[in-house]
Amino acid sequence: MSQGLWAITAYRLSHYARYRLHSRLLEVLPYVFQRVMIALTGIQISADAHIGPGLYIPHGGFIVIGAGRVGRNCNFYQGVTLGLSVDTLDSPDFKPSVPTLGDGVWVFPGAVIVGDVTVGDDAAVSANSLVVRDVPPGGVVMGVPARLVSRRGGSRPGDVRGMVDGDEGNSASAAAAEAGPAGHDLRNLGPDHRSVTGSGG
Numbered sequence: 001m002s003q004g005l006w007a008i009t010a011y012r013l014s015h016y017a018r019y020r021l022h023s024r025l026l027e028v029l030p031y032v033f034q035r036v037m038i039a040l041t042g043i044q045i046s047a048d049a050h051i052g053p054g055l056y057i058p059h060g061g062f063i064v065i066g067a068g069r070v071g072r073n074c075n076f077y078q079g080v081t082l083g084l085s086v087d088t089l090d091s092p093d094f095k096p097s098v099p100t101l102g103d104g105v106w107v108f109p110g111a112v113i114v115g116d117v118t119v120g121d122d123a124a125v126s127a128n129s130l131v132v133r134d135v136p137p138g139g140v141v142m143g144v145p146a147r148l149v150s151r152r153g154g155s156r157p158g159d160v161r162g163m164v165d166g167d168e169g170n171s172a173s174a175a176a177a178e179a180g181p182a183g184h185d186l187r188n189l190g191p192d193h194r195s196v197t198g199s200g201g
Contacts, residue, residue: 004057007043010034014047071103071121080107085115102137
């Protein structure tokens with residue numbers, strides 16, 4: 001049984017106890033089990049997260065999934081952070097914002113997704129990217145902050161390889177992808193106003 005499967009099992013039990021049993025007493029055992037799994041696997045999944053079936057975590061180690069929403073059949077690799085962010089700390093009643101992931105999303109090692117962003121179905125977030133803006137369905141993003149480089153989708157992760165390697169063909173493809181189907185150049189968008197100093201929740 002892999003580290004990811006242990007961590008997901010602990011999350012499912014803790015989430016079920018919190019949202020279905022409605023009993024503080026019955027939450028204790030799943031909570032303790034989850035804390036033990038966090039210590040053993042290095043994978044922390046908040047019981048407040050809402051995650052669809054089919055989540056796959058092939059490797060353990062330093063994965064933090066906060067109180068966001070994740071669709072069906074998503075794939076998270078090591079070092080991923082999915083967490084909270086806030087626009088301002090000035091207001092006494094501020095509420096942190098959380099990300100939403102669609103179905104079939106691939107999040108590769110070291111990627112960070114924080115704040116009020118939506119990652120569309122079958123999208124892919126490349127390794128070590130920082131996502132602070134929405135990702136369209138089927139989009140592939142990379143960089144800090146992450147930018148759209150392709151619309152080929154993340155349902156087959158092999159498609160991500162070689163998309164931006166410096167040659168003219170791939171550079172042209174990336175530019176065309178950023179222009180989008182309606183010809184709007186996404187590179188001209190202003191910097192995102194959201195704070196990127198989010199936590200894992």
